[in-house]
Amino acid sequence: MVHTTELSFELSEDKTIVSSEVSYYQNPNLKNKSNFLFLNGVDLELISILINGVEPNYKLVKDGLELSDLSAEFVLKINTRIHPEKNTSLNGLYQSSGNFCTQCEAHGFRQITYYLDRPDVLSVFTTHIKADFKRYPVLLSNGNLIESKPGEVTWHDPSLKPCYLFALVAGDFAVLEDAYTTLSGNEVALKIYVEAHNIDKTQFAMDSLKRSFAWDEQRFGLEYDLDVYMIVAVDDFNMGAMENKGLNIFNSTYVLANPETATDKDFINVEAVIGHEYFHNWTGNRVTCQDWFQLSLKEGLTVFRDQEFTSDLHSRSIKRIEDVNGLRTFQFAEDAGPMKHPVRPESYIEMNNFYTFTVYEKGAEVIRMIHTFLGEDGFQKGMKLYFERHDGQAVTIDNFISAMNDANDFNFDVFMTWYSQPGTPEVEIKTNYNVDSQSYCVTIKQLGEHTYYLPIRYGLLNDQGGEVDQGVLVLSEREQSYHFNNLEHEPTPSWLRGFSAPIKLKSDLTLAQRIFLIENDTDSFSRWDNVQELWLLLILKPDQIDETSLFDALENILNNVQDPSLVCEMITLPSERFIHLRVDEIDVVEVKRKREAVIDQLINRFGSLFLNIYTNLNGDDDHELTPEAVGARSLKNICLYYLTKAGKFELAYDQFNNANCMSDRLSSFNALLSVNNPYKDKAIEKFFETYKKDVQVMDKWFSAQSLSPMMSVNGIRQLMKHELFSFNTPNRLRSVVGGFTQNFVQFHNQEGYELLTEVIIKLNGSNPQIGARLVSIYNHWKRYTPELRDLQKQQLESILAIDDLSNDIFEIVHSALK
Template structure:
């Protein structure tokens, strides 16, 4: 639990209250700001106007998540906040939407109420609110929420009441939009383009489809707002608007003197999966000329996916595509955005989890890790001098500060250190050791430790020991120590986690410790899927069944993706699900998830 918005007394997990420069990272401070804001925002969206029944849970949680996201965006970098929120959505909610636990934002039934607090109801619920914000604009959204709070103060209401306020305040028909509340699954939007040089027009053909989900084989069209623009060959931005995609197939036409590059789904204006075959040169053009932070980030993500997915499936890295990516990243490093945090995000390659989801079937987790690491090594060696320059330019300031610029500087310093570690040079190793030893903030010390652990070797082991000796009396910092070790790649991590389970600082009765060690291990692709990894996690879930079934239920969700992997991995994961399902007195929390996963 993060916190609870009781009207008389808010209750917080200590990790979302306690912080200082030495023991808390910038991410911890941002999390505290967000969570405390979230609970206070509930005073209106949740307490004074509350839910008629549990099926309306997203009425308060989706709206309040949206509000705390907007608050955090105002306090820091809006573009960076949006990118990070999308990463959470793709990593967790898209996976839920495509798995056995898929359900609508407003479900019509539940089996176990403890499993009702999901990323679909919270984060996807926030995306539904955000889409309405896109459709009616800032002023229209404010008119609607003012009407909602005035009309229903002291009442228990429904999502329908909220949508009706949007309609009444803005004279808009949201009949089709309501499908976002009643249909599960992530819509797939496919875009094809055709430029007519004679007519000087660009045609976009857009189609949408949503895969079947449990209990919903067929889906009606969604009302999808698509933030859109065109980028001319010389970088001029035009035709900025929101397209309304509300049919299975639609065609839009735009005037353009020369063939433009399409900037599609700006700010990630809808929670969809996009299929749009743009060339590497078009994607590079977006990175260099678009003014939308998310589109620039996404263009690099797509360039990396285009390189990695064929390689993971047994091919080679395309040399031409690799060359374009190197040139694009070099351009970004030599022409950085003013916001250093944005540059750090542009240097964030797709996670292993996102790569698995993008492949979709017969995945070899080892190949995912190997090929991603190989690409990181290749890129870091090609960009070493630029990375080193940025790292040195981000040297710590004399006075500690929590303002957004100081946080951005630390974010970029840590990102470039992580990249430099992939070069394998002794110089990079020395930088990591020096940053770990001399760090005056937990942000820098933890990042250095993580980079050293990823590299491995005796210096890594020494740093792990020194970190424990320094922080053994601080339970919240030790959570970081457990998580970093559980995130270490490879087979050896299975034995390391087994040893840490016996460590005197670990307690299986402490939810924070369990999430730090076992949660991090479950998210570690090459570690969890190594020999013995599935059995190790299943054994701990079985033990947790009698101690904390809610935490155990969160962990068992790691097995929900078993059908994505190659046969031997599938077999191992399914066997552990069956083993868990067979234990006596299995809690309802775990039973629901495992039962649906095996169906």
């Protein structure tokens, strides 16, 4: 175990010297004492090593350092040399745009110095940094600044933390400063560091940070504990952001925003990610994970908290729809693939591969079910007890559940299946109404191998759309029946309101009942969910649905828009990617053809109505971020998309030229790139000339072209030769190559696969973490048509055969082939 950790960094252009002085002691709780210690270390050049001033018995081995003949307590001093300027993995200490920054979660700290790189090893850190003041005037680390002079600083973090939360930043930055006074009256200095040319895009991030402070105090009673809270934005970052104690390092995408360069979605995402990382101060930092199998302890819980943050500040119903749509599209696919795993994984080869939708988003759904069972007051009681018991500790999911148990006298033992079993539970609901007894019987059956404890929120509607009953049915057995009495007429049931459990639900709802719910349900999620099911039916099994009744209902909704955001979601068809999950064999051409055919039906029926809505909403826009303003823009722009598909190219080009916010400009740009038209190339050139100096907007420019139905493999190769393309910048690589993999018809062929495999093999030597994300595109190879299936298998086998294949990529390829 570790008492204290003192680190000294001498930063220079061609090398960095790291000196560590760590006070170790033997864990008194160990039954079998040992005088041996293994320290993790990767790509380090050892200069010197001393224990209590004497060179110890040590041995350099693969991935670390072995020490023997140790006493119960000792001070270990190690000097190492590292090369951040050559570190393309973007883990450990590396450079971005000439500035130094770190990423230590999950195992990056071992690329900085030899250390017990485990989340349950907690220490107080002191960090000294020396660098050329002219090149690196800003020198940052965790905690509070205790000494400073030009080119030399010392930071001290009084909080116990694991090394994965260590951070260091050195560079030439501009800073936006503000302050926040906590409920207890403590003033916290707030600082956001960015490259100087981006300083005008930081005010929204600062406002979001202050809203995060206030919301966590008001909703959870949690205050910040240091004198300063800092955010640094860098362009080269593998993840979205990192919650390092007091010094968050962000992918610049989630910090920089103004109406000229950011869409409504960008703004809300910036606010959500800033909130997420701030909320980690308690759920992740003050209380952290005992081991990486407990990752959802901090991530699932904090995702739930950031979802609630966005829901409280914006539209709760739209936030829920977006989250569920993402869960079903990505996490359900993960559950059905070769890398499926429980919310609490049982094993891994490379931990980076388990920062997944299952751990994060499904983990958040599990927390949401706990909240449903306990209610807001009970959940807050459990959170309070959790912090009282475990502040300053590294703990497990079981510790969290025990706090919820004990604070509410609620037995969650049967609930733990959610943490231990992979896969998506399937549930079936059948109903029967007895006219004579005026009773309604609901039978719910779990179809899978395991029995889950889960809540099904419901409502029963009468013929006028009024609720005759609503509540939560708790399912704990393989099959259960529920009876509702004294109902004069058979009700229309609304099941799984708000998506109260992350399950696949089959019900005996008729077409007429679904259409009735689309028009009358008081639950917005249910209205959207039912129309999505009917879109899927119209796309995949058109002979089983009379589209006239569906379109009549939608016409009533479009003629009387109550919630523009909800209407936009309702007239947006399921994505091709989601449709792939609902077919037995994926034929990318056929799926696109069928989806486009339904879009044509929509346009034929509602073209004039779309034009009326667009015209009415296309007035002056002062770019407010209220739910009403965001909803109006979203509905206007989905109408513009359909109108452009219908041939009204001038309408889109006029909006592109005259838009006063990025939401409108990017929507019209994407619309113009969705179909051949005389304005497409002009728009591409003008967009580039206007924004070529803005990194984040150029990511959008690259992405829009990669997703265009007119893009080809050769076109992608040309984009990768563009002067602004950088292979070593994850955001740009994701925009071009990652975007193209979602352009299903254009990507899924031999040339597309060969391009992706070339990229993956190159990333294996430079940034295997991003390579692993891209190779997962092949995870569902067995579900494609025979020709594509064989081609994808060949690519997986060729990747597996390369020399020195990284653990990140090997684990995914091996699982896919197995």
